[in-house]
Amino acid sequence: KAGVTQTPRYLIKTRGQQVTLSCSPISGHRSVSWYQQTPGQGLQFLFEYFSETQRNKGNFPGRFSGRQFSNSRSEMNVSTLELGDSALYLCASSSRPGGSYEQYFGPGTRLTVT
Amino acid sequence: TQLLEQSPQFLSIQEGENLTVYCNSSSVFSSLQWYRQEPGEGPVLLVTVVTGGEVKKLKRLTFQFGDARKDSSLHITAAQPGDTGLYLCAGANDYKLSFGAGTTVTVRA
Numbered sequence: 610k611a612g613v614t615q616t617p618r619y620l621i622k623t624r625g626q627q628v629t630l631s632c633s634p635i636s637g638h639r640s641v642s643w644y645q646q647t648p649g650q651g652l653q654f655l656f657e658y659f660s661e662t663q664r665n666k667g668n669f670p671g672r673f674s675g676r677q678f679s680n681s682r683s684e685m686n687v688s689t690l691e692l693g694d695s696a697l698y699l700c701a702s703s704s705r706p707g708g709s710y711e712q713y714f715g716p717g718t719r720l721t722v723t
Numbered sequence: 724t725q726l727l728e729q730s731p732q733f734l735s736i737q738e739g740e741n742l743t744v745y746c747n748s749s750s751v752f753s754s755l756q757w758y759r760q761e762p763g764e765g766p767v768l769l770v771t772v773v774t775g776g777e778v779k780k781l782k783r784l785t786f787q788f789g790d791a792r793k794d795s796s797l798h799i800t801a802a803q804p805g806d807t808g809l810y811l812c813a814g815a816n817d818y819k820l821s822f823g824a825g826t827t828v829t830v831r832a
Contacts, residue, residue: 613765642819652766652811652822665818699765708815709753714765 611636613702613715621721627688630718634681634702640664641683642712643675646697655698658683659706687720695722726750727814727823735829739801744826746812747794753816755788755795760809760825769797771815802830 614633622628634641643655654667658677677683681702687694697719701712727748736742746755754773758766770779772788772795779786783806785798799806807830813820 644822651824652813654819654821657819667819701765707817708813708820709817711756711768711771712820714758714767716763716765 613700613713615698615700615715615718617718618716619719619721621723622690623723624690624692626690627686628690628720630685630687630698630700630720632683632685632700632702632715634683634700635713638702638704638713639681640703640706640710641677641681642701642703643683643685644699644701645669646699646717647695652699655685657706664706690722692722694720696720726821727812729810729812729823729826731826732824733827733829735831736802738803738830738832742799742802742828744797744810744812744828745794746796746823748814749793750814751792752814752821753792754814755792756813756815756820757786757795757797758811758813760811761807766809766811799828802828804830804832806830 616631640659642657646652656666657664661677672688675685697717699717701714703710703712756771757769760766775790775792777788783800809825811825812823
């Protein structure tokens with residue numbers, strides 16, 4: 610079974626720009642969660658999508674948004690980038706929604722904002 | 724402020740030594756998960772503990788879940804260089820996983 614894939618793996622953007630990250634879950638998984646990982650804050654939950662609906666959202670500004678398609682692939686968008694948005698963005702897929710079921714993480718997208 | 728506090732933050736030991744990582748919280752979780760993350764990769768699930776007082780063993784790794792389901796520990800016996808990585812604990816509820824800041828473990832050959 611293929612694992613979770615994320616594209617692109619690396620991205621460099623300038624302040625004020627916007628960016629879209631993509632995540633393809635494991636086949637058959639309908640839940641996709643997104644996390645931001647930084648050295649200072651660790652792994653912080655952004656949001657979870659299940660069957661194209663956002664189930665839960667973390668404490669991030671509205672510049673962070675996402676969506677999920679009918680094939681369970683998910684995208685995350687960050688608008689008006691700030692230097693503090695530089696981070697590793699991880700997505701995780703699961704067969705069921707919520708945190709209690711095993712989550713499989715992708716390798717992440719390393720975003721650098723200059 | 725982290726919902727789960729991990730200690731120590733860094734741990735450097737010689738091959739063959741034992742180590743313990745702690746994960747504490749004031750909240751009760753339905754389950755607690757332990758992950759290991761290597762540079763350039765996403766976290767990989769090691770174990771899920773569900774029942775208070777539960778002990779799980781995976782080869783040289785022993786995981787304990789506190790009776791009150793608020794704390795957990797990871798013990799590695801006879802550590803090897805391949806155990807090097809970032810160890811993360813995560814508390815689960817119906818909505819999400821909340822991660823600790825992680826413990827960076829370095830095992831020197």
